[in-house]
Amino acid sequence: MSKVLRLKAALLSLLLFAVFLGVWQFATQAKESNSLAGASAEYAALMGKGAEKTDGFPPPAKVGRAFVEYLSDPFYDKGPNDKGIGIQLAHSLARVGLGFLLAVIVALPLGFAIGMSPLLFQAFNPFIQVLKPISPLAWMPLALYSLKDSSISGIFVIFICSIWPMLINTAFGVASVRRDWLNVARTLEVNPLRKAFLVILPAAAPTIVTGMRISMGIAWLVIVAAEMLVGGTGIGYFVWNEWNNLALPNVIFAVVMIGLVGMGLDLIFGALQKLVTYRE
């Protein structure tokens, strides 16, 4: 039953995709026919090879060519402005991973403490409420000034944007562990460390991992913008660089890659969530 449903859904997805490609093809074709005005034709002649990139919005075939080209050699490195997509993504992922890891290291213990102690919760709450809505990119100037390194600043921005959902979810998850389970631990005179790792952590794990998943989603959103700002390497920089080259097929290719990698990250955390979720 569900197998049939899945097959139908897949077919429908394919159909939607085909319709989308068709509309895209149609829209870009109509534009191409009247696009080459005199001045831009002359410009095109001057620019030589680069000109074909400025030809209005690229049709699907051209974007397809960009896909083939970049994916056939993802790890080449021809200087600072010309690296394979694999290398760019790896840079982005490394930044996200590092910033996220730092956030985990800070947010989990702190969230635990805040969740366990109503006093700490009250004390930290105003700061969390003020800091949480700040766009992570707003920290960038301060980070650049005090850290004096664009790459580390990028990692810092990831750190600061992924810490809040994790902190809040950890605190919430720890604070709402069922009274009964804590009472069991109390009547068994379980020492605090064992209680933290064997009772509170597994009980709060689904909520904590949900926080991590949200954090990772935000981090992946933010890294593109951050890399556009600081430049150098990474998928965000790649997008910006190709925009400066007016190479729209490459931009579209990069946009799709961002989506696919983001989905992959989310799937990983979805699997992790499934692993720690318990049925009552």
Added chain:
Amino acid sequence: MSTHFLSVEALKKVYPSESREPNAPVFEDLHFHIDKGEFVCIIGHSGCGKTTILNVLAGLEEASAGYVIMDGREVQGPSLDRGVVFQSHALMPWMTVLGNVAFAVKSRWPDWARDKVTAHCTHYLEMVGLGEAIHKKPAELSGGMKQRVGIARAFAIQPKMLLLDEPFGALDALTRGTIQDELLKIVQATHQTVFMITHDVDEAILLAGKILLMSNGPHAKIAEIVDITMPRNRTRANIHHDPQYYRIRNHLVDFLVNRSKIYAGAGMSHDAKNPPVVRPGLEGERAPVVALPVDKSAPLLKIINH
């Protein structure tokens, strides 16, 4: 000072009030004692603080006044000496059945080897008839099986005393019956000291050696202590053939329906330190065997002050 295994002296609980006016105490001036190997049930209407009393005995809650002495030491905070079976079984859903019991056993004996822990847990799980299910998660078990795991967990740490908070309340009548039988068998075999809350009069008569009857809250007190005068080797199958059973049962029901209210007010000549011990039916045949909806007067009983 006292020779009893567990003594409760002048226990009182007032919950902090939200408004300016202080709350009335849920219960006050509570005195009772439990001897080693005794099975004591406590019966009363909702709101008389039964669960609070159990939590105070367990050390999970603090009394506002009075104290509990167990085995010569005052109860302060929870202890492995008192095993608790919670109303809602309170199993950790991420652990297997064995894991849940092993968690308790490892807390009791931290330096036991893994094999020893497993063998010990398996023994207690087999005792409650769960030998087949030890590797299942609690979510895969029925309500009755979960509660059995809770009982096995409490017995496995071999506490000096067992506290049961209405353990069978959420179970259907048939399951309840089987588990009652099992509990009875285990308690008769181990001579475990037990304090149990129940709403079920039949359950109390079947299991208990004596029953504490609570008057209604607030200001709840122990109104009477009913001595169960039937032989200890009773079973669910034969208990209702004993004429004594109905006398006791009628007395209890009569208390819950008619008399539990009137203890609430003052003006009763009632010695809280020595609540009357009654033995329904033993004083001739004058215990109210027939239902008495209008009769407000307490039935004639043999009252012994100790």
